[in-house]
Amino acid sequence: MVKISPRPFDPWAEAREYQHAAAQMTGKFGATNLFVGTMRDFNEGDDVVGMTLEYYPGMTERALENIVREAGERWPIIDALVVHRVGDIRPGEPIVLVAVWTSHRGDAFDAARHIMEALKSRAPFWKKEWLKAKGERWVARNTDGYLKSE
Amino acid sequence: MSIKVRYFASLKERIGRAEEDAAIAEPVTAKALWRQCVPELPPPEQILVAINLEYADWDSLVRDGDEVAFFPPVTGG
Numbered sequence: 296m297v298k299i300s301p302r303p304f305d306p307w308a309e310a311r312e313y314q315h316a317a318a319q320m321t322g323k324f325g326a327t328n329l330f331v332g333t334m335r336d337f338n339e340g341d342d343v344v345g346m347t348l349e350y351y352p353g354m355t356e357r358a359l360e361n362i363v364r365e366a367g368e369r370w371p372i373i374d375a376l377v378v379h380r381v382g383d384i385r386p387g388e389p390i391v392l393v394a395v396w397t398s399h400r401g402d403a404f405d406a407a408r409h410i411m412e413a414l415k416s417r418a419p420f421w422k423k424e425w426l427k428a429k430g431e432r433w434v435a436r437n438t439d440g441y442l443k444s445e
Numbered sequence: 446m447s448i449k450v451r452y453f454a455s456l457k458e459r460i461g462r463a464e465e466d467a468a469i470a471e472p473v474t475a476k477a478l479w480r481q482c483v484p485e486l487p488p489p490e491q492i493l494v495a496i497n498l499e500y501a502d503w504d505s506l507v508r509d510g511d512e513v514a515f516f517p518p519v520t521g522g
Contacts, residue, residue: 420521421454
């Protein structure tokens with residue numbers, strides 16, 4: 296399932312409630328992988344006090360659904376949940392949840408990673424940061440998800 | 446024939462509008478539609494195109510009733 300949230304959401308509650316409601320999964324999955332992306336208060340050397348996340352209603356949901364479906368063609372996913380925040384966001388608030396349920400852990404890790412990286416490169420979301428010292432700026436490009444921190 | 450044209454994020458701010466309706470006499474490429482709607486700006490290389498909510502090429506044909514979106518590289522998640 297794919298959800299767009301214009302308000303703050305609790306990723307842990309979302310995953311727990313989704314798993315609880317999906318009774319058909321009971322006993323079927325051995326692995327649950329959750330990824331939560333949370334807003335930082337810094338980026339590219341600047342203090343960031345908030346941001347606005349713009350999206351394309353209709354296309355964004357469709358892009359996310361396509362990404363989850365494609366992952367399901369590559370890995371034996373029992374179920375998946377993607378929740379993505381939009382609108383005005385503050386540091387510390389979750390931006391995205393990717394939850395994947397599979398029989399075995401390797402598939403859960405790999406499928407969730409794939410969904411997350413595909414989401415970053417293909418789903419229509421755009422970030423405008425509110426900088427503490429320099430006003431607003433659009434984020435020009437994504438950081439590489441496989442890049443290690445210094 | 447009428448096309449709904451939408452702009453997003455920094456591109457929307459740069460050209461000063463979020464959407465408009467464009468009249469075309471026959472199917473045209475996305476690039477030709479851009480030139481018609483945004484004559485003051487050459488099609489920026491990094492700008493992406495979507496037709497009816499799916500990614501498309503600048504050379505894709507746009508037809509009556511289509512919704513076309515132009516937007517910068519995505520940065521969400």
